[in-house]
Amino acid sequence: MATIDLKTAEAEIPVIELLKKAQEEHGYLSPEVLKVIAARTGQPLSKLYGIATFYSLLTTRPKGKYRILFCKNAPCHVRGAKRVLEAIVSYLGVEPGETTKDGLFTLELTSCLGLCAVAPTMMIGEDLYGNLTPQKAIAILEDYRARERSEHA
Amino acid sequence: MRNPSRHLLIPMDPYTLAKGAERVKNALEKALALSKLTDRVRVVETGTIGHHEHGVLLIIYPDGVVYGDLTPDDVPQIVQEHLQGGRVVERLVVRDIKIPPFHPQVYRAEKQVRLVLRNVGLIDPENIEDYIANEGYEAAARALTSMTPQQVLETVKESGIQGRGGAGFPTGVKWSFAAREKAPQKYIVCNADEGEPGTFKDRLILEGDPHSVLEGMLLAGYAVGATKGYVYVRGEYRMSIARMRKAIDQARSKGLLGDNILGSGFSFDMEVREGAGAYICGEETALLESMEGKRGEPRNKPPFPPQAGLWGMPTVVNNVETLANIPLIVKNGAAWYRSFGTPTCPGTKVFTLVGNVVLPGLIEVPMGITLREVIFDIGRGIPKGRNFLFAQTGGTTGGILAAGELDVPMAYDTLRQVGSGLGSGALLVVDDSNCVVDLVQNFVEFFNHESCGKCTLCREGTGRLLELLNRLTSGQAEARDIDLIRRLAVNMKRAAFCGLGQAAPTPILGALDRFEEIFREHAEAHYCRSGVCPMNAQKAA
Numbered sequence: 001m002a003t004i005d006l007k008t009a010e011a012e013i014p015v016i017e018l019l020k021k022a023q024e025e026h027g028y029l030s031p032e033v034l035k036v037i038a039a040r041t042g043q044p045l046s047k048l049y050g051i052a053t054f055y056s057l058l059t060t061r062p063k064g065k066y067r068i069l070f071c072k073n074a075p076c077h078v079r080g081a082k083r084v085l086e087a088i089v090s091y092l093g094v095e096p097g098e099t100t101k102d103g104l105f106t107l108e109l110t111s112c113l114g115l116c117a118v119a120p121t122m123m124i125g126e127d128l129y130g131n132l133t134p135q136k137a138i139a140i141l142e143d144y145r146a147r148e149r150s151e152h153a
Numbered sequence: 154m155r156n157p158s159r160h161l162l163i164p165m166d167p168y169t170l171a172k173g174a175e176r177v178k179n180a181l182e183k184a185l186a187l188s189k190l191t192d193r194v195r196v197v198e199t200g201t202i203g204h205h206e207h208g209v210l211l212i213i214y215p216d217g218v219v220y221g222d223l224t225p226d227d228v229p230q231i232v233q234e235h236l237q238g239g240r241v242v243e244r245l246v247v248r249d250i251k252i253p254p255f256h257p258q259v260y261r262a263e264k265q266v267r268l269v270l271r272n273v274g275l276i277d278p279e280n281i282e283d284y285i286a287n288e289g290y291e292a293a294a295r296a297l298t299s300m301t302p303q304q305v306l307e308t309v310k311e312s313g314i315q316g317r318g319g320a321g322f323p324t325g326v327k328w329s330f331a332a333r334e335k336a337p338q339k340y341i342v343c344n345a346d347e348g349e350p351g352t353f354k355d356r357l358i359l360e361g362d363p364h365s366v367l368e369g370m371l372l373a374g375y376a377v378g379a380t381k382g383y384v385y386v387r388g389e390y391r392m393s394i395a396r397m398r399k400a401i402d403q404a405r406s407k408g409l410l411g412d413n414i415l416g417s418g419f420s421f422d423m424e425v426r427e428g429a430g431a432y433i434c435g436e437e438t439a440l441l442e443s444m445e446g447k448r449g450e451p452r453n454k455p456p457f458p459p460q461a462g463l464w465g466m467p468t469v470v471n472n473v474e475t476l477a478n479i480p481l482i483v484k485n486g487a488a489w490y491r492s493f494g495t496p497t498c499p500g501t502k503v504f505t506l507v508g509n510v511v512l513p514g515l516i517e518v519p520m521g522i523t524l525r526e527v528i529f530d531i532g533r534g535i536p537k538g539r540n541f542l543f544a545q546t547g548g549t550t551g552g553i554l555a556a557g558e559l560d561v562p563m564a565y566d567t568l569r570q571v572g573s574g575l576g577s578g579a580l581l582v583v584d585d586s587n588c589v590v591d592l593v594q595n596f597v598e599f600f601n602h603e604s605c606g607k608c609t610l611c612r613e614g615t616g617r618l619l620e621l622l623n624r625l626t627s628g629q630a631e632a633r634d635i636d637l638i639r640r641l642a643v644n645m646k647r648a649a650f651c652g653l654g655q656a657a658p659t660p661i662l663g664a665l666d667r668f669e670e671i672f673r674e675h676a677e678a679h680y681c682r683s684g685v686c687p688m689n690a691q692k693a694a
Contacts (some may be wrong), residue, residue: 004464006338010381015446016429020388047447054448054605056430057388069389073350074549075507075579077595078587111432111603113389114353116507116579117205117514118168126391128171 015041016051019058028062056110064099064106066144069123072109075116080133084120087134091141104148105141157195159236162212164274166201166360167392172208173224180225181211184232194236197283200361202274203515207247221247249512264531266493268501269477270517273361278396281403284364290409292484293371297417300483305376306332309479311487313499318344318435318472319547319576320652321565324479327469330459331377334467339379341370342463342470345386345393346440348432349548350599351579354503355473357515359386359393362477363400367423369476371409372483373469374421382423383463385440388430397425432603436651437470439605450607451651474503474578494520498564502578509584511536521567525559528582539584543667547576549596550656553663572663588685589668590675593661594622600657611654614645618661625672628679628688635676639665 018041022033029052038045052058070085085096092100092107099106115121118130122137129140161181165174178198185191202210207221211231218241220231227245234240267273276283284290296305310325331339343366347355359366370382386394401423404410412420426444433439434449441463443449462468478500482490491499498520504527507513511533518527524544528534535541544554546563552573554561561571568574583592601615621638624630642658642665649655665672674680679688 006464006466009445009464012446014426014444016443017427020427020429050448051446054431055388055428058429072595073599074545074592074595075351075581077592078508078581078583109602110389111348111599112350112352114347114356114387115167116351116353116505118171119507119513123389128167130168130171 015043015048016055016058019048019052023058028059030060034060062099064104065148066105066124068105068107068141069110069113070096070107071111071113071115071119071121073112075112076120079119081120084132084134084137088137088141091138104145157193159194159216160214161194161196162199162214162275163196164201164210164212165198166357168201168205169209174209176225177209177211177223177228180228181232184229185236188232188237190232190236197277198279199275200273200278201357201515202250203270203357204250204512205514206512207250210247210250216241219247219250220245221250264522264526265517266501266519267517268481268493269358269365269474269503270361270515271481272365273357273515276362278361278363279399281364281400281407284362288484289364289480290368292480293368293375293409294415296372296375296483297415297419302332302376302378305372305483308483308487309376312482312490313487314475314478314482314490315498315565316472317474317478317502317578319349319550319574321575324471324475327459327471328373328377330457331379331467331469334460336467338381338464338466339377340463340466340468341373341377341379341382342437342440342444342458342468343370343382343384343473343476344435344437344440344470345384345390345397345473346428346435347387347390347473347577348435348603349550349577349579351505351507351545351548351581352577353505354515354578356387356390356393358473358477358503359390360396363396364404365477365480366397366473367400367404367410369471369479370423371414371421372479373471373476375419377467377469379467379469380420380422382421383426383444384423385426385428385434385444388428394425394427401425431605433605433651433653436653439651440470441468448605450605451653495562495564495567497566502563502575504578504580506532506580506582508580508582509535509539509587510582518563520564521562523560523562524554524580527563527580528559532582535582535584537584539586542583542585542587543589543664544583545581545660546579547574548579548581549599550653550659551576551579552659553667555667572659572666574659586683586685588626588681588683589664589671590622590625590681591683591685593664594619594626596660597622597657600653604653608650608654610645610649611651611657614641614649614654615657617641625675626681626686626688628675628686630676630679632673632677635665635669635672 026033034048052060096107096109113121115130120132121130209223211220234242314324315321345355384397410422431449434443436451438452439449458468458470494500501517501519503517545551597619601619604611604615606612621634642661646658
């Protein structure tokens with residue numbers, strides 16, 4: 001403990017924030033990206049992999065363009081989250097953890113998003129959605145699809 | 154701008170933004186410019202006022218009118234009829250929101266007492282002038298110029314405030330441990346890694362009044378002799394991170410952070426650190442590990458953080474709500490603070506009321522209020538004519554209270570006596586359309602997902618508990634499974650490494666003690682009386 005140089009430790013960009021930045025740039029933390037960061041920071045690759053797989057906002061696998069974080073905790077659960085999730089699963093044709101064939105959506109379950117007063121909730125990218133019903137959730141996803149189509153048209 | 158004749162408050166929080174608050178605000182600014190009112194009214198973007206069921210809100214001071222469920226199309230009418238014509242637009246008025254008088258030091262509404270939330274929803278959180286105008290930084294100025302660090306510490310100690318993050322440890326005592334350490338560097342860390350399901354108070358404090366937290370940290374630093382502070386904010390909370398960063402920049406430019414603050418010789422600076430998605434990082438030593446750039450796994454205790462924390466240096470880790478209380482305590486004194494709450498548990502508590510309740514949202518009440526008052530008076534009861542089944546206080550790690558316990562006073566000590574706790578301030582209300590076994594399975598799924606894997610009891614225990622509960626809810630359980638669940642839960646409580654594994658059994662045992670009959674029905678008769686558990690569907694098919 002005594003050997004830590006506090007000035008250096010405080011000034012350093014925390015490795016977790018480096019990983020987040022790298023992920024923003026490359027979409028996910030591939031072995032190549034992790035190796036570059038390992039070389040730059042002098043940290044063992046195994047340690048970086050350990051961090052990348054520990055935190056849920058970091059990912060070592062490619063994801064869809066939009067990450068859907070769907071809350072499955074109790075406050076959403078008691079307000080009908082299960083039926084909403086079933087509707088999303090059947091609309092997208094993927095189970096939680098999977099990415100749609102067109103690479104647009106990755107469906108993931110998340111712990112509480114802190115929006116419980118408007119439960120059930122989900123987060124897509126940085127956008128928050130609440131008071132979800134099965135119909136409303138599908139309409140939101142259809143909006144994303146429509147936007148995507150018009151961008152490509 | 155000369156003195157504005159009216160203030161238009163528009164809450165900008167995750168809820169209203171999701172409902173289009175940004176578009177309403179743009180429409181408002183456009184309409185004001187068209188009507189040449191821009192110089193006569195001031196539009197203030199505030200944090201939440203705690204109500205989320207009325208969509209986008211606009212509050213008009215000093216008229217005291219609250220408009221709700223607004224769309225951009227409603228705005229021209231409000232500007233023309235109300236602001237220019239002086240007639241209230243009745244069709245848009247929300248009547249069940251009671252708003253406080255402007256610039257209150259403390260405001261009371263319907264059993265609520267707002268100390269921590271004194272400014273939330275009433276000031277522009279992105280403008281330090283608003284905070285200063287509401288007596289902000291007065292406590293810091295007084296402490297730094299006319300109190301010794303020891304006097305600040307004693308005041309906080311005497312106030313009797315207990316940590317608002319969950320464990321309820323006396324804040325002044327924690328500070329005194331760090332104050333007595335001799336070290337080249339000490340740190341203040343604000344734990345804003347709010348992840349407890351059902352809890353969003355810290356988010357809304359940071360987003361509604363970030364300077365109160367900043368001032369609390371500054372005072373903590375002065376009291377214990379720390380010169381550096383970190384706010385560790387949950388990575389998902391984008392707006393909290395942005396507003397806190399802005400608050401820090403503003404305070405620095407006013408000389409309220411940095412070297413030789415207010416000519417006192419005391420220096421203190423702050424930074425925001427972002428989390429990356431891990432519930433366990435709310436545990437203070439896991440948080441410190443994460444801040445040091447590692448996997449957020451908890452450390453052995455002792456040594457406790459006030460002795461050896463961040464990079465091995467004495468560190469005070471305090472919750473957001475705790476810190477937001479500090480400026481008021483220092484400014485008004487310990488005796489004033491003790492006039493709120495109960496003798497053994499002074500002050501107020503911010504709760505997030507969620508689940509099956511008519512008016513969910515953010516509330517602040519004096520310690521000692523009963524669950525019945527919170528659910529049925531402030532929350533207006535259970536919707537859709539359903540009945541109360543149980544409440545869970547303190548988030549998913551909190552205990553279970555059944556209908557017979559609605560009159561237990563809510564405070565750290567009184568709830569502990571019935572096997573529950575205040576925890577993080579989440580208050581989940583569950584109606585009788587739900588199944589208690591299904592919910593316990595939901596709790597255990599959460600723990601199983603969030604267990605960091607460091608100790609066997611938690612890593613394996615949550616997994617085995619989930620298997621047992623899956624058997625119960627799918628009609629494959631045996632009678633002995635109930636006892637297996639109980640034994641496993643008791644062992645985890647006794648022997649898990651950190652607070653997560655030790656607290657995980659709380660709702661399981663609480664539910665088993667109160668609803669054993671329902672568990673037995675699932676295990677022995679493979680029957681779910683509420684019809685929620687899928688075994689009924691299987692049987693019907």
